[in-house]
Amino acid sequence: MIAPAIPENEKKRLKALKEYNLLDTLPESDLDGITKLVASICEVPISLVSLLDTDRNFLKSHYGVEDTESPRDISFCGHTIIDESPIFTIKDARKDIRFEDNPIVTERNVVFYAGVPLINKAGYALGTLCVFDTKPRELNKKQEEALLALSEQVLNLFEVRKQNTKLKRLQKKLKNKNVELKKFAGVVSHDMKMPLANMIVTSDILKAKYSNVIDDKGKEYLNYLKHSSFTLSDYITGLLAHYESDNVASRNSEKFDIHDLLEDIVDLLKINIDCEINFPEENIEIQCNRAALEQIFLNLVGNSIKYNDKEKIVINITFKEKEDFYRFKISDNGIGIPEDKQKEVFKLFSTIGSVDRNGNKGNGIGLSTVKNLVNNLGGKISIKSKVGESTVISFTVAKNNGKPKASV
Structure with missing residues (x-):
């Protein structure tokens, strides 16, 4: 051999x-x-x-x-x-x-x-x-x-x-890196909240205590500082919500009825303008992740109010129960979203350039968070909108027994 x-x-x-x-x-x-x-x-x-x-x-x-x-x-x-x-x-x-x-x-x-x-x-x-x-x-x-x-x-x-x-190795590496980034964003965001709160309070103290020695221009600067601090605080709050959305979506499902959830949303929004919000005609008990659904509605209804230029805001919320999923639809009479921007608005930090009722620009975090939550709940989301007239956002949420067979 x-x-x-x-x-x-x-x-x-x-x-x-x-x-x-x-x-x-x-x-x-x-x-x-x-x-x-x-x-x-x-x-x-x-x-x-x-x-x-x-x-x-x-x-x-x-x-x-x-x-x-x-x-x-x-x-x-x-x-x-x-x-x-x-x-x-x-x-x-x-x-x-x-x-x-x-x-x-x-x-x-x-x-x-x-x-x-x-x-x-x-x-x-x-x-x-x-x-x-x-x-x-x-x-x-x-x-x-x-x-x-x-x-x-x-x-x-x-x-x-x-x-x-x-x-697979690359996916694992990216997943680990994403976890690290989320932790970093969470830590930094939390650490920045307190200094911003101090800046807001300090601005008010300076105006109150030294109003007799600060001229109008100085007061204008203090107001600008306070406004900028609030804007950055809202931005950080949005980031925290976005990075926490995976955790929110992983919580256990529970039974609750639609009207109770929506009434809680209205209370949380503290609406002080002429706004008509129409709930679904039938009050149905559903079972899913309430915390995640609440965050979705807070963002969507909040946007319908903020991005609306009409004297009277009208928001209609409808609901349908299917075999494997729940379908929700929120329509408003707001400023609308241009057709070429309707897919982009779900991307993180993507905005359409419009300002809200108070003249503030969006940060492009809210709808990205909503889409992330909807995806994690086994559903899909879509937009139909006409500039200057209306916006309709439809989304599905899988029932407790699995992902939906159909979508909006």
């Missing part, structure tokens, strides 16, 4: 092999399907997808044998990866000096072998797709063509698996 030689590029070859993360992994149906098909086409009892490790031949897929690995120094595949032929063939191993006293031949009665080296795009032989038989023979042309074609499919599966592994 002659042991297979070690390739000149062995270190680089092993490094390339390990990048695929295939060694010591469980069987995969795609590869097992190929080895079964190869055995059938070539009319042999054994077919393998092998990977040549440092000192062993790992059988990633094996048809006709139970083994998952064998010593590399007695492997036929070790010879295959250094041979320059498209298919390395041994018609009768008993008559070949390299294999005549090989344990695979003498103990397992393996006589015939044909293997295709699995060479990746970088030129490294990772292993083989091979077949064995217990009698001397040759493959016909169609069988050889099939073996070569299926070896390409094995390599394609390797590459897909490698890319999927990279994507």
Whole structure:
């Protein structure tokens, strides 16, 4: 017996092999399907997808044998990866000096072998797709063509698996980074709230205590400072709500009726202008995440009030219960959203450039938070709007038993 030689590029070859993360992994149906098909086409009892490790031949897929690995120094595949032929063939191993006293031949009665080296795009032989038989023979042309074609499919599966592994690692890395950013944003936002509150209070104290020595321009500056502090405080509050939305959406569901929820929303908004809010005609008890739904309505109804230029604000809220989800619709007679901005408004920090009733610009956080909450509740959200006339926002929320089958 002659042991297979070690390739000149062995270190680089092993490094390339390990990048695929295939060694010591469980069987995969795609590869097992190929080895079964190869055995059938070539009319042999054994077919393998092998990977040549440092000192062993790992059988990633094996048809006709139970083994998952064998010593590399007695492997036929070790010879295959250094041979320059498209298919390395041994018609009768008993008559070949390299294999005549090989344990695979003498103990397992393996006589015939044909293997295709699995060479990746970088030129490294990772292993083989091979077949064995217990009698001397040759493959016909169609069988050889099939073996070569299926070896390409094995390599394609390797590459897909490698890319999927990279994507999973990247997703994990991004997820961890996102968690870190959320924690950072939360800490910074909380830490900034107190200084801002101090600035607001200090502005009022300065105006009250030193009003006789501060001229009108100075008072104007103090008012500007206070207004800017409130704006930044609202911005930070929005950020905190956005980054907390995942936690809010993960809370347990509970039973409550729609009118009670909406009445609480109206109380929280403390509306002091002419505003008519029409609830759904029927007061239905539903079961879902109340805290998340409350935050959604606070944002949407609040926007309908803020971004409205009519003397009397009219907001209509409708509700429908479907088999797997709840559908809500909020319509108003506000300033509307341009058609080219209707998809953009759900992106974080995206605004349409309009100012609210008090002349303040939005920060582009509220609707992004709403969409995040709706998605986490298994629903979808959409907008229909006419500039200067109305805006209709529809969204669904999955019932307690799963995600909705349909959406707005």
